[in-house]
Amino acid sequence: MIRVAVFNFKMLPTRAFDRFSLQIAISGMSNQTDDEEVHVGPDGTFRPTPQQAEDLQLQLDEVEQELHQAAKYGLYLVEKNEELWQTIERLHVEHETAQTEWKGEMKTVERHLYAAQQERDAWRLCVIPLSLRIPLSSRKCHAVEDEVFQLQQSLTAAAAAQITMQMHRRGSELRRSPSSDFVGSRSVILQSPPSLDIDLDVLKQAVDDKDAQLRQALAREVDKDAYIKRLQQTKRDTLDIIQQMKTAAAMDVDVRRSMEARHAALVDRLSAVQMKLDESQDALQTRLEEESRLRDRIEDLQAELRSQGDDVDAQTSAIQSMRHKCARLEKELQAVSELAEAASTSATATDAFDRLESFFNLTALGIILEHQHRIAQEQLLEGSSRQTIARWFREAVASEVPYHAWHAWLTQRITGKPRRRFFAKGADVSPSSSLAKAIADFFDKYRHDKKSPKRSLESANPTPPYS
Known part of the structure; x- marks a missing residue:
């Protein structure tokens, strides 16, 4: 038996493969038997016998054929792999595009939902009866005015009571004190009014603050009235738009009904024309049948005339x-x-x-x-x-x-x-x-x-x- 060493044949050229394969086959004959013959060439190299050369040539052809088939199959796999990669990339791009569109649609839907919620909240605020809000604001204004008036009265009464008490206290001190202290007490009395002025300033400041608060409340009420008027105007405009939309919808319904009626009339006319056409065809068919019957009668008469041959000579003309x-x-x-x-x-x-x-x-x-x-x-x-x-x-x-x-x-x-x-x-x-x-x-x-x-x-x- 001949054992041939296995090498990577893809790394060798075709001509080198043909020449080198024989040397490999000869070098692998280490275990051959004594009855095997080896031919020694003129250059001193060992060559196989012609039978062995034919076997090696057949093996070489089979290996080359397998290599060609493997190469074709490899190219086919490479092409299929490229097509699969292109398909994967295309699907990936389509998936990303669809995902981006879906995200954009979701954001748009969220914005529309948020705007609808805001509009709903605004309309809920507008739905509150104005007749309840206006009396509430007027009651608040009256309450603030009453509070300011009561505060002014209480401040005036407190200031008068404090002045009266101080005057009584100074008068009792003057009665108890000797006449020599009359001048000093008088100076003390003349110097005491600055404390009362300070209290009056504080009270005036408080009154001014209340007046400012009252003016702010009135300004807020005016703003509220203006806002209510704007809301009412918006409501009227919205009702007008709704009425216009209803009118347009009614007009669309009328137009659609008129179109349906016209379509029905056209269908009826078409059916009537079709019936007339059928009747005309039937009449034409009947006429053709009658004409064919008349032709048959004429042929029968001609045959009858031809059969009457007795008086032919006398009645030829x-x-x-x-x-x-x-x-x-x-x-x-x-x-x-x-x-x-x-x-x-x-x-x-x-x-x-x-x-x-x-x-x-x-x-x-x-x-x-x-x-x-x-x-x-x-x-x-x-x-x-x-x-x-x-x-x-x-x-x-x-x-x-x-x-x-x-x-x-x-x-x-x-x-x-x-x-x-x-x-x-x-x-x-x-x-x-x-x-x-x-x-x-x-x-x-x-x-x-x-x-x-x-x-x-x-x-x-x-x-x-x-x-």
Whole structure:
């Protein structure tokens, strides 16, 4: 076995590591066995065999790979550490900022609280009834005045009593003393008044002090009255401000109510418009369905005409004209549908008039097809022309013929006889009479569904489309 000494490979360069590792591996072979072979180079150094060199190279590659991985992992840890430190610093700054803001808010709250407490104390002092404080001050003033007056009276009485006592005492001494001491006693009496003057000065000083105290008390009362007046003025101003705030609040409430009412009105208008829009869409859908039904009827009639092939040779011109008229009616229906989609709700009267004209044309064509065997060829061609039918429609509108009497009126115009005479004779009805029946059914349904005055013929302003 080969034992390789372990060194700090990070301290060596790459090329020195490759060369020095082999020397370390050879120098660590102190306990190798006798069967191990060692190659001696030309320079006299010991070199391992090629097999040992390959093993050492593999070990060297593994160590280098581990070192590279350890270096990458170390760089990754360093980057993560830097990111963590940056995050910690940012959080620390945010914490300090939040703490500073919180302290500032606390100080602001404390100042507001202190100001509120002071204001509360001031208002508590102002709440004391003024009627109790004013009589108290007046009673104090009267008491001080009475005290000063009593003091003056007591001082005057004391001074008079003291002078009287001194005069009595001096008089008794003069009575007891001999006449030789009269001059000395007189001088003593004349010298005694200075003590009385001193007492009077003291009393005057006391009276002056009391007067000064009285003036100070009066000045304080005047200051109190002025302070009370200022408080009353402040109270009135505060009440005015409160009244103004109440007025502003009432105005805000009125404005808010008006805005709510306006909002409700707008919502109602929006709902009404939405309902009208829904009704218009429903009416448009119904109109489209009726038009599709009419197209189906026309197609059925065309198919029925195509199925009647017995009289094709004799009635080629009439059938061709009928087909042209049906195609024209289909185009007119398509134009009416396109105009109905593009027109607004104000064009309902025009649409109704166009529908009535189409119904009139279809009724006339149905009568012509029904009685085509009994009508002369010239009369048939004349009655099936567009100008003739348009002229009849204008006459019916001008004569105010009801729509339910149009069939009889057209029958009389086309055949020259009322319709009931044909049924009285028991004449056979052509299968094409189903067109008139279908048109009558459609118009009855249209009359029941559309009862608005705008859709009636009487309220419409008829304008003949054909000149």
